[in-house]
Amino acid sequence: MSKTALAYLVSLILLGGAVVLGVTVGTVSISPAVIWNPSSDEAAANILWNIRMPRVVLAGLVGAALAIAGAAFQGLLKNPLADPYTLGVSSGAAVGAVMTLFFGISIPFLGMYTLPVISMIGALITMLAVMGFARLVDRSMKMETVILTGIIFSSFLGSIMSLMIALTGEELRQIIGWLLGSVSMRGWPYVQMALPFVLVGSFVLWLYRRELNAMLFGEERAQHLGVDVKKSKLAILIGGSVLTGSAVAVSGTIGFVGLVVPHITRLVWGSDHRHVLPLSFINGAALLIVCDLVARTIISPTELPIGVITAFIGAPVFAFIFFRQRRGGL
Amino acid sequence: MLQIENLSGGYGDKKIVDRISFSVKKGRMLGILGPNGSGKSTLMKLISGVLEPTSGVVRVDGRPVGDFPAKELARKMAVLPQLHAHAFSHTVRETVSLGRYPHQSGWFSSWSAEDEAAVQEAMQLMDISHYESTLLEEMSGGEQQRVFVAQALAQNAAVLLLDEPTNHLDINHQKELLDTIKKQAIEKELTIISIFHDINLASMYCDELLLMDEGSIVRKGEPHEVVRTHDVESVYQTRVSNHPHPELPKPQITLLPGVRRTPAGLKVKAGDFLVTPEFVAYQSQLPLKTVSSAVVNAGSGWFRNFLNRRVDANYNVDNSYEEMVDYIEDSGLKATDTVAMMTAVRTEHAIVREYAGDFGSIVVAVTAGVGNGVDVSQAVAREQRVGTINTWIMVNGILSDEAFIQAMITATEAKTKALQHEQVIDPLTGTIATGTSTDSCLVAATQQGETLPYAGPITEVGKLIGTGVFECTVEAIHLYREAKKA
Incomplete structure (x- = not known):
């Protein structure tokens, strides 16, 4: 078997295992047999299909979206520390989402999709602003400059959110979810809200897999190789923003997934975006399903926000990558 | 094949290249010489289209470079830039394969036999086939340079722009690389423009030379017209002496050091x-x-x-x-x-x-x-x-x-x-x-x-x-x- 086929096989098995664990483990333990044979235990099947499965699918979609977006941002910026969270893009999307709830915005014809669409716009605007500012500071867009700019924007956008939360009365509990991220108590409508955008966004990024490979060698080099840099950049930014926006709209800001997953994927399977993108998608889904499982079971019956778990794993990985980049290998 | 007409440009308001015109015929190799900061690299960027010229035009086959879609231009013109550091790991094969990007079109297009052949040939020419699955970061600067030359060759373009192709190479690999490029130029009738730091290498391999200073052409012509003590001395601000190559009708120069350690008072009695x-x-x-x-x-x-x-x-x-x-x-x-x-x-x-x-x-x-x-x-x-x-x-x-x-x-x-x-x-x-x-x-x-x-x-x-x-x-x-x- 080729290394590539093995990569996909291992990743899919991990994802399958994560899904099975995700729907069977919890305060009520359910036998995996119920998945294939719902009639064996009606009550368990009900919990499995109406409570746990939408939660697992949503976690999977959010993880996949953040991971593939992270992989694309890293390629685009040639920056291994970039991800929707460290770039401040998640915060931009969260501000969009909080604003939608705070002002009760509803765009005609969009209906339930108003929330993800405004989040995406928030994400895109933030992404453009961060890149624009970083370029102003340092033409070569050094790794640290971009991340520092992301932190500045995150902090600023976070304060706007805090202000809106402070001004809200009873909506407070719902909004606070966007700060730490959660996929609990969402149900199938949220899956429906995110699914089309996650698929479209991922497909757009996958179309630009070869351009991303070229851009890893720098924009100038990519242009030499025949890449329409402006067009590709815009498409990748929009694709990444769509993914981040839809993920944040349904789950809030969950950090580091887009950093950890592509990094490990590259480490194990190589840097070719033709495979890094789809593999990050699959592995991101698996990772977030497992993180959610841990979040809701580790100090059961109390549930931790999922962002706490991802940050617990992600921050050390961030430190590790930073160290490796600066000190050259380990 | 390649015409540069009245080309000017630079970064922002700073004009670095000033009204440069020249042309290179099919199958010829032109070397660009000049001291640091003379505008050689900027000229290359203007020719390759990475920088927008403030005036003038670059034509390939009579057609302005700006009229080409990016991919089509990359099939006509391959560029070897100066080496940069990379944040990610790539294998040699992945890197060389990127040279085939402009030949792949459509959303789902796959790797063709022609792509494979071009990559294999390029790796063979640069003597890196045995490194196929080595990571770039594990290679020396000279080996990496050969990988990028292979990438440019895999593009199969009729025009090659090289920015100091022999950078980081030892003398054997300098010779091997230039021999290979020159051979390609003759066999496939490639048109080559290359920046050189080494005047002697440029003189040996190029059909024509162009000596630049402060963004303008000081002299252009065959090596014997350009590699002259007076011009080289005034442009590079250093003392040189010129002498013939022992085997080729190409002039060579030798640096005359500013510090002489010979004590005076030597006398034969x-x-x-x-x-x-x-x-x-x-x-x-x-x-x-x-x-x-x-x-x-x-x-x-x-x-x-x-x-x-x-x-x-x-x-x-x-x-x-x-x-x-x-x-x-x-x-x-x-x-x-x-x-x-x-x-x-x-x-x-x-x-x-x-x-x-x-x-x-x-x-x-x-x-x-x-x-x-x-x-x-x-x-x-x-x-x-x-x-x-x-x-x-x-x-x-x-x-x-x-x-x-x-x-x-x-x-x-x-x-x-x-x-x-x-x-x-x-x-x-x-x-x-x-x-x-x-x-x-x-x-x-x-x-x-x-x-x-x-x-x-x-x-x-x-x-x-x-x-x-x-x-x-x-x-x-x-x-x-x-x-x-x-």
């Missing part, structure tokens, strides 16, 4: 010559610039040791060079630092004499055996026989290239005159001999003191050489004849 029955030798403290027709280290060069060795009349001449080198090494000298000739004449009969003039002095040393006198003007079938006149002229002064040659002429004329004066007869023809069949001449100079641009018979040094060689040769012949009689 007749008294320092060692004259024994076995040899005549002179050892100089510092190397002398020498032109000679010796056995070891003939031609021109800088040497410290000078040896005129006596050999037996029946000396086997077939492997004389190797035997002579062994002899030099056995006497504790370095063969690379020694000019050596041989004679069958008794070396203790050598005449060594010093002649002083206004500019300084010269030393003449002659060993003469005339049993083998030859009249060079008579074309007669001859057998080689022993009998040699070896003439050394050491000049305390700075000789130009012309002066070295004129010194040789003058010395030869004086020697011939001495033979005539002594009535040395060519035994075969019965006429007066002009020399022997195996004469050697050596002119060496300290290259210190006064500059002597000429050494013909009307110059002071020429006159000393003339009388000196004449007197010494006459006297050496006397000693030779007396010894024969005895």
Whole structure:
């Protein structure tokens, strides 16, 4: 078997295992047999299909979206520390989402999709602003400059959110979810809200897999190789923003997934975006399903926000990558 | 193939390249030379379309570069930029494969047999096939450079733009890479523009050169029109000397260092010559610039040791060079630092004499055996026989290239005159001999003191050489004849 086929096989098995664990483990333990044979235990099947499965699918979609977006941002910026969270893009999307709830915005014809669409716009605007500012500071867009700019924007956008939360009365509990991220108590409508955008966004990024490979060698080099840099950049930014926006709209800001997953994927399977993108998608889904499982079971019956778990794993990985980049290998 | 018309541009308001025009024909290689900051790389960026020109146009096949869609341009023109650091790991194969990007179209297009063949060929040409799955970051700068050249070759473009392709390479790989590129250029009729730091490499490989300074063209043309001491010195602000390549009709330059470690006061004196029955030798403290027709280290060069060795009349001449080198090494000298000739004449009969003039002095040393006198003007079938006149002229002064040659002429004329004066007869023809069949001449100079641009018979040094060689040769012949009689 080729290394590539093995990569996909291992990743899919991990994802399958994560899904099975995700729907069977919890305060009520359910036998995996119920998945294939719902009639064996009606009550368990009900919990499995109406409570746990939408939660697992949503976690999977959010993880996949953040991971593939992270992989694309890293390629685009040639920056291994970039991800929707460290770039401040998640915060931009969260501000969009909080604003939608705070002002009760509803765009005609969009209906339930108003929330993800405004989040995406928030994400895109933030992404453009961060890149624009970083370029102003340092033409070569050094790794640290971009991340520092992301932190500045995150902090600023976070304060706007805090202000809106402070001004809200009873909506407070719902909004606070966007700060730490959660996929609990969402149900199938949220899956429906995110699914089309996650698929479209991922497909757009996958179309630009070869351009991303070229851009890893720098924009100038990519242009030499025949890449329409402006067009590709815009498409990748929009694709990444769509993914981040839809993920944040349904789950809030969950950090580091887009950093950890592509990094490990590259480490194990190589840097070719033709495979890094789809593999990050699959592995991101698996990772977030497992993180959610841990979040809701580790100090059961109390549930931790999922962002706490991802940050617990992600921050050390961030430190590790930073160290490796600066000190050259380990 | 490639026309650059009135091209100007730079970064922001800063104009770095100023109204440059030139064209390169299909199958030709043009080298761009110029000091740091002269605008070479900016010119490349303007040509490749990475930078937008403020005025002027670049045409490929008559069509402005700006009119090409990005992919189509990349199929026409491949670029090798200067090496940069990378944040991610790639294998050699992945990197070279990217060169096929412009040949792949459509959302789902896959790797074709043609793509594979182009990548394999490029890796083979750059001698990196065995590194296929090595990570770029694990390779040396030179190896990485070859990977990127392979990437550019895999593009299969008719125009190649190279920014210092030999950067980071050792001399063997510099040669290999340029040979390969040049071969490709000839076989596939590629049009190549390349920036060079090394003027000599550029001169050797390019059909045309372009010398830039402060964003403008100082000179362009064939290497012999561009690699000229004056232009190179004024553009690079450094002293150079130009000389021919030993094998190619291409001029080369040599740097003249600003710091010379040679202490002054070097002087060749007749008294320092060692004259024994076995040899005549002179050892100089510092190397002398020498032109000679010796056995070891003939031609021109800088040497410290000078040896005129006596050999037996029946000396086997077939492997004389190797035997002579062994002899030099056995006497504790370095063969690379020694000019050596041989004679069958008794070396203790050598005449060594010093002649002083206004500019300084010269030393003449002659060993003469005339049993083998030859009249060079008579074309007669001859057998080689022993009998040699070896003439050394050491000049305390700075000789130009012309002066070295004129010194040789003058010395030869004086020697011939001495033979005539002594009535040395060519035994075969019965006429007066002009020399022997195996004469050697050596002119060496300290290259210190006064500059002597000429050494013909009307110059002071020429006159000393003339009388000196004449007197010494006459006297050496006397000693030779007396010894024969005895």
